[in-house]
Amino acid sequence: MSAPPASPSILGASLRGKVALITGASSGIGAGVARYFASLGCRLALTGRNMDNLQAVVEECIERGLERDLVNNAGTAFFDAIETLSLENFDTTFAVNVRAPLHLTHLLTPYLIASKGTVVNNSSVYGIRAPPAALSYGASKTALNHMTRCIAEELAPHGVRVNAVNPGIIPTKITARAGLSDEQDQEWMEFHKKTHAMRRTGTVEEVAKLIAFLASSDSSFTTGENFLADGGNHLLVTTLD
Incomplete structure (x- = not known):
């Protein structure tokens, strides 16, 4: 009996360990992208204009698996x-x-x-x-x-x-x-x-x-x-x- 076909890799899995610079990451789409990239195992550099919001996004990213953070954007x-x-x-x-x-x-x-x-x-x-x-x-x-x-x-x-x-x-x-x-x-x-x-x-x-x-x-x-x-x-x- 032949082996079952391998399951497809997770979409975006190749981003694991890569560095992504995300601007405008303190709110909206930028924050959503940061959270999603963190869940894929990316290492992120985040920029944003609202430092309080940006810090909150950083903390969410860490909860999702982010290894380290960099900050600041629009x-x-x-x-x-x-x-x-x-x-x-x-x-x-x-x-x-x-x-x-x-x-x-x-x-x-x-x-x-x-x-x-x-x-x-x-x-x-x-x-x-x-x-x-x-x-x-x-x-x-x-x-x-x-x-x-x-x-x-x-x-x-x-x-x-x-x-x-x-x-x-x-x-x-x-x-x-x-x-x-x-x-x-x-x-x-x-x-x-x-x-x-x-x-x-x-x-x-x-x-x-x-x-x-x-x-x-x-x-x-x-x-x-x-x-x-x-x-x-x-x-x-x-x-x-």
């Missing part, structure tokens, strides 16, 4: 349109969402080449479709998506892969930081359930799993791609009742 948004545009907010958005990941990738390029590492940029469905009342944010995420393609093409000969994830609406603190009250934020989230073909918003865990796939050797022949994790938000032209 991602920002404003509600604006062409008639209400503030150049100060525009500059801030691009500084955080485009310039920071560009500069960080530039600084880390020698190490990425030496280690045949990977880069996963956290973008947005609004980098692919026009967002309502978020002109600067949408423009910054479009720039990040194209930057991903450009850097991927440059680094591919060195064995370095660069991809981006474009989530749909994920309940995080970013809308509150953009100026919404708790009540407005809840109304905004309820409304946007209708803008997704799956009739719901996503979770940080769903995005974290896609990021882990792209960071791991499970996606070893994939680079320069912008992956949607948006519950079909990009499919809809009009809002559904």
Whole structure:
């Protein structure tokens, strides 16, 4: 009798023991990615702007198996349109969402080449479709998506892969930081359930799993791609009742 087929390896298992630098790890998707990577056995360097939140995330990561911690980071948004545009907010958005990941990738390029590492940029469905009342944010995420393609093409000969994830609406603190009250934020989230073909918003865990796939050797022949994790938000032209 032949031996039973070997069970498939756990998705993302190749990340065990690898070092991952996760920016914006004090809340939202960044915190979710940190927790998930810790559960896969990664060694993490975490950055974030809220040190109290960041320390809480570090402690959660340790509970999930993190061997050691490093700390400090960002991602920002404003509600604006062409008639209400503030150049100060525009500059801030691009500084955080485009310039920071560009500069960080530039600084880390020698190490990425030496280690045949990977880069996963956290973008947005609004980098692919026009967002309502978020002109600067949408423009910054479009720039990040194209930057991903450009850097991927440059680094591919060195064995370095660069991809981006474009989530749909994920309940995080970013809308509150953009100026919404708790009540407005809840109304905004309820409304946007209708803008997704799956009739719901996503979770940080769903995005974290896609990021882990792209960071791991499970996606070893994939680079320069912008992956949607948006519950079909990009499919809809009009809002559904």
